[in-house]
Amino acid sequence: MLEDHLLLIEDYMNCGQIDLALKMLEELSQLYPENYHVASLLGECYLTLGKPEKAIKPLQWATKQFPIEHAQMINQLVPDLQTLPEQAPDDEKKIVLQIKRSFARKEKNALWVDHYLLGCAYGRCMKFRPAIQHLNIADGMNPNNAEIIRNLGWIRCMQNDPDSGRVLLRKAIALDPGNALAYNDLGASYMFEENLEEAQQWLNKALELDPQDEFIHNTAEKLEELMAYKTLFGTIPAE
Secondary structure, three states: OHHHHHHHHHHHHHOOOHHHHHHHHHHHHHHOOOOHHHHHHHHHHHHHOOOHHHHHHHHHHHHHHHHHHHHHHHHHHOOOHHHOOOOOOHHHHHHHHHHHHHHHHHHHHHHHHHHHHHHHHHHHOOOHHHHHHHHHHHHHHOOOOHHHHHHHHHHHHHOOOHHHHHHHHHHHHHHOOOOHHHHHHHHHHHHHOOOHHHHHHHHHHHHHHOOOOHHHHHHHHHHHHHHHHHHHHOOOOOO
């Protein structure tokens, strides 16, 4: 059954076996081209594997379809209060209402994740306007999420607006002091302005928090190259 396949795919993803998950999802997308869960997971896998351009289409579809499909699922799994017999005890009505509220919370959580992933995909494709649009939607649904705010901050920096970008990056750090990528992004923003000493302070913190992260190491190596060049020639190389 589809549900069993999706559970297996989620297990693969949780274990880091993204290639296996993607292979299954691409097969399922041919069999179930209008299934929300398949589309959402497919987009997430593409993004995780560094293929943001392929992630956009399934995530676009998922953000539009999810409320419809989820509403149908709720109606199937949870009886409506009006369908309960008149003599149904108040406790039973309360239980049903709690279940519906629980489903509503899950719907909200899933929907913001899709917009967040879509915003990240657009951002990595350098399409900053739709990236900010979807990240703002995710932020509205799930405010004060450090990862959403971090990505918004980084895109602002990429749009040559480092002041507002750094405000958001510092907010992400305040919300989650252990978010190594937020320190990395803040350091990288100073690299763009040739403020290498400031960049180094933030990148050192990022490496301290997550010494195994390849992306952070790449940023740190780029900084080392710039600092060595500046030591030799008194400036940094033009892009």
